[in-house]
Amino acid sequence: MFADPTVIAEYQKLVAEIRQHDDAYYQEDAPKISDADYDTLRRRLEEIEIQHPELVSKDSPSQKVGANPSKGFKTVQHAVPMLSLGNAFEDDDVADFLNRIRNFLKLPESVEIEIAAEPKIDGLSCSLRYQNGKLIQAATRGDGVTGEDITANVMKIGDIPKEISGDVPEFLEVRGEIYMRRDEFVKLNEEQERNGGKIFANPRNAAAGSVRQLNPEVSAARPLRFFGYALGEVSKPIAQTQDGIRQELKSWGFAQAEPQALCRTADEVLEYYRRIEAQRPDLPYDIDGVVYKVDRIDYQERLGFVARAPRWAIAHKFPAEKAVTILHKISIQVGRTGALTPVAELEPITVGGVVVSRATLHNEDEIERKDVRVGDHVIVQRAGDVIPQIVSVVMEKRLENSEPFVFPHECPICHSHAVREEGEVVWRCSGGLICPAQAVERLRHFVSRLAFDIEGLGAKIIEEFYEEGLVKTPADIFTLEARDKGSLTPIRKREGWGDLSAKNLFESIDRRRTISLPRFIYALGIRQIGEATAKRLAEAYLTFDAFYQAMVEAANQESESYQQLLNVQDVGAGVATDVVAFFAEDHNRDALDDLLAQIQVQAFVPVKIKDTPVSGKTVVFTGTLVTMSRPEAKARAESLGAKVAGSVSAKTNFVIAGEDAGSKLTKAKDLGVRVLSEQEWAELIAGY
Numbered sequence: 001m002f003a004d005p006t007v008i009a010e011y012q013k014l015v016a017e018i019r020q021h022d023d024a025y026y027q028e029d030a031p032k033i034s035d036a037d038y039d040t041l042r043r044r045l046e047e048i049e050i051q052h053p054e055l056v057s058k059d060s061p062s063q064k065v066g067a068n069p070s071k072g073f074k075t076v077q078h079a080v081p082m083l084s085l086g087n088a089f090e091d092d093d094v095a096d097f098l099n100r101i102r103n104f105l106k107l108p109e110s111v112e113i114e115i116a117a118e119p120k121i122d123g124l125s126c127s128l129r130y131q132n133g134k135l136i137q138a139a140t141r142g143d144g145v146t147g148e149d150i151t152a153n154v155m156k157i158g159d160i161p162k163e164i165s166g167d168v169p170e171f172l173e174v175r176g177e178i179y180m181r182r183d184e185f186v187k188l189n190e191e192q193e194r195n196g197g198k199i200f201a202n203p204r205n206a207a208a209g210s211v212r213q214l215n216p217e218v219s220a221a222r223p224l225r226f227f228g229y230a231l232g233e234v235s236k237p238i239a240q241t242q243d244g245i246r247q248e249l250k251s252w253g254f255a256q257a258e259p260q261a262l263c264r265t266a267d268e269v270l271e272y273y274r275r276i277e278a279q280r281p282d283l284p285y286d287i288d289g290v291v292y293k294v295d296r297i298d299y300q301e302r303l304g305f306v307a308r309a310p311r312w313a314i315a316h317k318f319p320a321e322k323a324v325t326i327l328h329k330i331s332i333q334v335g336r337t338g339a340l341t342p343v344a345e346l347e348p349i350t351v352g353g354v355v356v357s358r359a360t361l362h363n364e365d366e367i368e369r370k371d372v373r374v375g376d377h378v379i380v381q382r383a384g385d386v387i388p389q390i391v392s393v394v395m396e397k398r399l400e401n402s403e404p405f406v407f408p409h410e411c412p413i414c415h416s417h418a419v420r421e422e423g424e425v426v427w428r429c430s431g432g433l434i435c436p437a438q439a440v441e442r443l444r445h446f447v448s449r450l451a452f453d454i455e456g457l458g459a460k461i462i463e464e465f466y467e468e469g470l471v472k473t474p475a476d477i478f479t480l481e482a483r484d485k486g487s488l489t490p491i492r493k494r495e496g497w498g499d500l501s502a503k504n505l506f507e508s509i510d511r512r513r514t515i516s517l518p519r520f521i522y523a524l525g526i527r528q529i530g531e532a533t534a535k536r537l538a539e540a541y542l543t544f545d546a547f548y549q550a551m552v553e554a555a556n557q558e559s560e561s562y563q564q565l566l567n568v569q570d571v572g573a574g575v576a577t578d579v580v581a582f583f584a585e586d587h588n589r590d591a592l593d594d595l596l597a598q599i600q601v602q603a604f605v606p607v608k609i610k611d612t613p614v615s616g617k618t619v620v621f622t623g624t625l626v627t628m629s630r631p632e633a634k635a636r637a638e639s640l641g642a643k644v645a646g647s648v649s650a651k652t653n654f655v656i657a658g659e660d661a662g663s664k665l666t667k668a669k670d671l672g673v674r675v676l677s678e679q680e681w682a683e684l685i686a687g688y
């Protein structure tokens, strides 16, 4: 259904109006209308966008998720998502990576796939946007889609060109890593110590802490540096290879992580890895591995992405660093869904530059398998940002009177009995709502980075506020300021707080009164609903009201709503049971209703699907394809908006029959489904 001209006119007027109000509010700090009136405008805009996704442009206010007041960092919507990398640890993982690429691209062994290799710097990623050669914006990665605007701070980093000249595209995003050199980090910590400032655990933390300073003068005084290693959005291609991009970046003044190499075979790749591993202590900056990237950009484009990582690149990590220390105690932590996790309390020890005093022991079976006992000397390992782990016990040093650990069968916090269901490794507290540990964990999850992302409301504070009855439910967070106003013991008077920190906290809570649907669903903390599934649900239901209602109806497994839920990608019977169970609980619905009275959940605006001859169509590939591998054919069809099915039915729109096609082809003919040869398929989608 296409929008009629009156709707288009109304939409355009709304966009202009909302932008003006955004500016008045965010830039000038002088709103011209009430929040409620503003919300009405936003809601109408969203309604139109849901009905007419074809109208949504990239600069619609709806695409700018929750821009923050200029007091904190503003948010930046990345034009091209900032991805992470898959990891390889063993040589075999690297071989698998190279084989996957070869198979995907369907290249014979005789064709070499060149790999650009370079060190993986341990810093924080940053996207720099240049317009006509001028640096106009810098953003952190954030959750990959929305980052923080750190332009003011980045302008002070000497290593980053503010202006570039030569054959520069009209707009260009340079991606790279902000980091600190080891020697400069040591000097900074010495200075901090003299001045009574914060001591940083490692160069990475120091770099991150320095970039996220609200006062650019503070970050200007910090020895920050930058390496450029990839591109984001560009108005025209700058090179045909990764190596070409590096050279171009270098010529524009972007430092590069050295030493780099162009490798032709798996052996050359591994040789590079070992060479860098040996040089690691001598490099002036911390690295945690190396990165391999397919050199040819046309290959990169064909390979595309899976979830959050490109198929054409991988990080080959150095082995985790290890150390031996003493295990003093095994304590039990209670998670948000009641899972009891054993935690090793250790004699503090430095592992890879970070002091470790706790490590995970995973579960009962793991403790038994490794036979870990209190008093043991244990080998602790830490890899990157992963939680430290206990690898094994130094048996020679075991005390004579040591005894095997007995896993508790009750919750250490609320003392409800714990259950370990058949086939599960996890013991769970059965206390549900009465268990304060679960409640605190749920709140922590609720405010965490990928959920409501409330700055200044860290784990410790949540726990304190919960214990004092200040915040018992999510809705309480949003009524905190109002209640604080009449309080005899206001937050600003608490130990460790002041007028400014209290004000900042209320402001960061206020900034999150509007939230996107995927974040909101994730924030609810329903078992098995991670970030990816939350997004799938948002895509399927578009508004929270629709989702809520459908989930209540889905309690009846005979209902259409239940079937519809099972049709959502990534949702199987197990996940469906957990979601439905959540909405079936009266207290969850009560808590939700209270919360919804305080906040706005934005409707999900689907990304406009490209209009192609195959969008919305169901296609089936069969037989041997000659020009493409199956995975590439599937990825390409999906990127053009088609659904790729495994079997032929009356609902199939096209069957693409390669060589030696068999029963699927016969079935397609029987059902009268349109059959295309590989060549015809290629012609149909050419140019999209």
Ligand code: IVH
Pocket (backbone or CB within 6 Å): 083, 084, 085, 118, 119, 120, 121, 122, 123, 124, 125, 126, 176, 177, 229, 230, 257, 291, 310, 313, 315
């Ligand atoms: S390439 C499409 N190259 O590692 C992804 N990343 O664990 C482009 N990183 O988010 C990334 N050094 O922040 C690339 N030489 C390098 C890197 C590098 C560090 C970071 C980057 C990325 C993270 C993934």
